[in-house]
Amino acid sequence: MSVRVRFAPSPTGYLHVGGLRTALYNYLFAKHHGGKCILRIEDTDRTRLVENATEMLIDSLSWAGINFDEGPVQGGDCGPYIQSQRFDLYREYCNKLIDSGAAYYAFDNAEEIDAMRDRLQKAGLNPKYDRTTMKNHYTLGEEETKKLLAENVPHVVRLKVPMEEDIRFTDIIRGDVSINGREVDDQVLLKSDGFPTYHLANVIDDYSMKITHVIRGEEWLTSTPKHVLLYDAFGWERPQFAHLPLLLNKDKSKLSKRQGDVAVEDYRAKGYFKDTIVNFVALLGWNPTADREIYTLDELISSFSLEKVNKGGAVFDIQKLEWMNAQYLKALDPDYLAQEFMPMLEEAGINGISNEYAAKCITLFKERLHFLSELIPNARFLFENPTEFEEAYLEKHWKENTMDIVMPLVNILKNEEDYSHQNLHDKTKEYVESAGLKLKDVIHPLRLMITGRSVGAGMFETMEIVGREKCIQRYDYFIEKYGK
RNA sequence: GGCGCAUUUGUCUAGUGGUUAGGACGCGGCCCUCUCAAGGCUGAAGCACGGGUUCAACUCCCGUAUGUGCUACCA
Structure with a gap:
């Protein structure tokens, strides 16, 4: 099957x-x-x-x-797939249960049930429905039950749970499970509004939808005996259970x-x-x-x-x-990511960015992010020229002679046409070596000028993406603001 | 409270009678490096407890503890 x-x-x-x-x-x-x-x-x-x-x-x-x-x-052969649209089915099956004696009518109202539970609880007993003292088919008798039904007195249908009998079933995940009938309540199957409870509807639907395996959360484990009793009462084969x-x-x-x-x-x-x-x-x-x-x-x-x-x-x-x-x-594929990213740009008020450019930015930064949404807060400079520069960095690392070290390089880079990261790297390295400096002596100041920040992705890769024109704007802006 | 179900490092897990108890997240260290990450290597950290069964138990059985779920005319 x-x-x-x-x-x-x-x-x-x-x-x-x-x-x-x-x-x-x-x-x-x-x-x-x-x-x-x-x-x-x-x-x-x-x-x-x-x-x-x-x-x-x-x-x-x-x-x-x-x-x-x-x-x-999408529909299907076993529809409808919404329980409220299967209303009549439940009543019909419920009647079979009553005819066979597996379920019975009960006429107690909410107050009476509450009082019963109170009484049982105070006596230190399991507060389940007491079939022997409440208002139901067994205590009222056949005649009275019929009469009350004919008078349309509000009622429910309850499952008749065997009093002292282990109810067993096998769970694929947990193995054999056994619960004694005395622990299982005479569950309401059909509510007074005519709707079934989960327990009834679930069993009837699983049966009529030909469900072979019931895979559900563990919170259902202790009510599975009720379901098992129903399958047995109907004479239906039980599905396999797996409680997660x-x-x-x-x-x-x-x-x-x-x-x-x-x-x-x-x-x-x-x-x-x-x-x-x-x-x-x-x-x-x-x-x-x-x-x-x-x-x-x-x-x-x-x-x-x-x-x-x-x-x-x-x-x-x-x-x-x-x-x-x-x-x-x-x-994930950068083009796919770029698509996901576009709405975030819009929300940040950044316009006119192409998918292609966005994809490049994502590729540049993705290994230092957990979420796409972190790109803008971390690298807004990819989309707009920075106007703010990290003060803490300036104070700590920007020395008297820093401008003197960086200016010659800026002048070299301004005159470069080729802003491929490889070329930027080569030209910077040339300068650094001739000036007796290290790469990192100039990269950090450069980073601050271009990005406004002290941390980020590879500097030359970043500059390549930002592009020559914008880089020059940024050198000039920074020099105007801090240089002399 | 009663009943059910569960229990391998802080967390997710592999394991199925004999293993130096493996992997991942997180945490620490080192390496790489233009920063931050990423990556690589590495360290600390575990079979809840007590009884059995067995030549041998993390693995099987029984208790205890702890956790958790259910205990509705909710699902």
């Missing part, structure tokens, strides 16, 4: 990086096995609807390069908004490349060999296996993420 997996987020307004990893692992697994990866939107909680959330989710996912074979946008370890904050708690950025969109906005994010997140909790760090999507696909996924949670280490982005910055 061919592999079918799904990513089933609820539309909360953004894509969590943990969600991205879940989606990615589903995608990698599907592609590795030549199967299908499906997107399903789990919007059964009508109280938490967020405008445009689904669009944002899909946008982030497709930015990251995760494309689905079936889903709300959590992504953690620095303090090891579940990665959350309060301790930093969690939305994929945040990282995108900060200037991380999609390749970085995908590569990094893929290696959190899984590693093919650990002898290297950089993998293309295709390489991830070909080496992925669920068996190699770790069991323990992984801290999301921003420092390593930054390092990885720098790796991509160095490796």
